[in-house]
Each structure stands twice: as structure tokens, then as C-alpha cells.
Amino acid sequence: MALSPQGGENGARGEAVAWLAGQDRRLCLTLGALAEIETALGLPGVEALAERMRALSANDLMVVLAALLRGGGEGVFAGELDRAAVTPREAAEAVAAGFAASLDG
Secondary structure (H helix, E strand, O other), X not given: OOEOOOOOOOHHHOEEEEEEOOEEEEEEOOHHXXXXXXXXOOOOOHHHHHHHHHXXXXXXXXXXXXXXXXXXXXXXXXXXXXXXOOOHHHHHHHHHHHHHHXXXX
């Protein structure tokens, strides 16, 4: 499971913590992360993002994960994500947790 059992996230900020590549990583859907996702996926806005999230390719998933990691202050790890030992399941669970936390925050 990708979610960290230890917590440590700032819920008021909409952060989530996920266990990725053997370490807790902080994720956050900031406005900057949202803009990065929309631009990287070539989407015209948040409405199109909602539709695209239903059928992400593996590459799209990693783009979204990297943006959420950068939003959470994990820029170095996000830049190395293509070389990290992150399974597709961990990536998907982390992305889901990042979006869910933004709704709860």
C-alpha cells in the first residue's frame, strides 16, 4: 500500500504522505501542481483533467505524480522519478491520496 502508516501530512494544506521508493514522500495538489498537470497533459482546464484522470496512461500517471510531489516539496525526488523503484500501484495510490487530501484540506 502506498499510503504511509505514520502520517505526518499537513491536512490543513491538503497534503498526503505516501511511501514511495522506500521512503515517506509528501504530496500536495497546489495550484502550481494543477497548472503543471494541465500543461503537461495538454488540457484546457480542470474539467478536462477530471475526464482524463479516468483513463491515465502509465506516462500520464507519472507526470501527475511528479507534479504532486513537487507541490509537496519533493522536487528532487520528482526529478528522479523515472529512475525510482515506484510500482504502478504505488503511483496510482499516491496520486489518489494526493487528490483526496486536496478535497479534505
